[in-house]
Amino acid sequence: MTFTLWFRCCVVLLSSLLFSASVFADDITTDRVAVTKKTVHEVATHSSSQALILLENMTQSFAALKYDGVFVHSEATNMNSMRVRHDVMNGVEYESLIDLDGDKVEVLRIDDTIICVYPDASFATHRAPVALPFERFKEFELDQLLQGYEIKLSDSNTRIAGRDALRITLIPKDTYRYGHEFFIDAENHFLLKHDVIKADGKLLERIQFTSVSFSPDLKREDFVPKKGTYTEPVFESEHRQIKNLWQFDWLPEGFSLVWPEARALNHGTSMLLLSDGMATVSVFVEPAMKAKGMSVFYTGATMAGEQTFKVKDQMYLLTMVGEVPQATIEKLMTVFMPRH
Amino acid sequence: MAALNDHAPESLSSLSAMFDGEANEQDIDRILKEDSAHITKQLEGFHVIQQALTKESKVTVGLQDSFVSSIRAKIDAEDLANQNDADIKADNVLSFSEGAQHKPAWKVMFSSVAVAASVTFVVIFGGNLFLSSETSNVNTLAEVSTPEGDESVAALAELNKEALPADSIRLQHYLRQHAEQAAMTVGQGMIPMARVVSYPVEE
Secondary structure, three states: OHHHHHHHHHHHHHHHHHHHHHHHHHHHHHHHHHHHHHHHHHHHHHHHHHHHHHHHHHHHHHHHOOEEEEEEEEEOOOEEEEEEEEEEEOOEEEEEEEEOOOOOOEEEEEOOEEEEEOOOOOEEEEEOOOOOOHHHHOOOOHHHHHHHEEEEEOOOOEEEOOEEEEEEEEEEOOOOOOEEEEEEEOOOOOEEEEEEEOOOOOEEEEEEEEEEEOOOOOOHHHHOOOOOOOOOOOOOOOOEEEOOOEEEOOOOOOOEEOOOOEEEOHHHOEEEEEEOOOOEEEEEEEEEOOOOOOEEEEEOOEEEEEEEEEEOOEEEEEEEEEOOOHHHHHHHHHOEEEOO | OHHHHHHOHHHHHHHHHHHOOOOOHHHHHHHHHOOHHHHHHHHHHHHHHHHHHHOOOOOOOOOOOHHHHHHHHHHHHHHHHHHHHHHHOOOOOOOOHHHOOOOOOHHHHHHHHHHHHHHHHHHHOOOOOOOOHHHHOHHHOOOEEOOOOOOEEEEHHHHHHHOOHHHHHHHHHHHHHHHHHHHHHOOOOOHHHHHHHHOOOOO
């Protein structure tokens, strides 16, 4: 009996010891996992923070750097090579974008004024309202960006246009937006390559520099339309801010109106602009007389949808254009309504 | 408005198309054949809708009856000038448009300019004479209906083949507006404007 009792005590003691050891071991393992997870999380956060800083630097580099480069813009059916030049002279910012293939389309920007020279000789000038100067749009809305995308900085670097590049990936958190990959110059953080990617991984649109100089010899004359390239200028009316009479019953996470008010275009059209910090959707609404069912058009990453809708007795034509999936355009069109 | 509705529904449709920037040459011709007083009255009605939409506190001064007449006169003068140009073949400097494959539909372009001019006219002499309570309440209504029908999807590159030229002109305008605003919003300089080059161009 004594032996039996002693044996039972030993078994209980041993079991207790083993259990304690097991629990201790589990604790250690759990702690190690926790430590490992924390480290990964910290690394990820650090990576995201670095990526965000780099993206912010990228946007500033477009305005701050002097550059002259050639890039290729490609999508499913089209590929165009273009030359972009930028400089700041006497406090005035000059920028030029020239189509090097086919018709010589040229877009010029002198501070807030964008001038388009088209092959059909139309010549349009748009001056942004004083309340919304161009300068204000040169920063990323980082908080807004994080609502819609997971942002990663890749460990592996690559070379684009003969320059070392860092790779930043924006992974969409839902299906209402596309993914993006940025390759930015490791030295000055200028954008060297940008891919827009569908949810299934297919490439929708690519912009990639083939050569770029950051010490070009540019003059004011380089940013003036050449004589004879257009016949007569057609000036469109300036954008007027008007009260926004419309609203969305729903918006994808991170999307919001860029302007607090609407803008009036010609022919009674109101324009609104949505953005999630990366993708933009332009909304045009105007009175209409003829009913139209929903139509959706696309080119590369750009999707356009249009449809009429009726508010009591008045018909309106709604048009949306943006670099978002078709489902986003369709859903946004169904939740667009008069503001109560 | 009622008179025009009763006697010339096609003209009303054409005028609406012109106001929407969607008129083709047939629309313009049809409008020019109509009584300018009726056209003017209908245009005023459209302006009222437009003002209600934009909530402008402006007085709409009646458009002059000679508005359509003046368009007609200008088009006639333009036709005459074009005829003379073709005969004379003057040694002008070769312009960008002369080399273009698609010649602009000048009547359509002219109609857009004319409507824009008329809108400007109304805005300049603004007020709220026609801003009735009925039209000003448009924004308070929640009843929204959309037409039923099969949804169609087409590539923008196919627009020139599938859509009416006027439709495509309006869409081109919106695509350009969008590209410009995107260029100012996403922090990539003018790079987003590169998309404009890929968009279809038809005037």
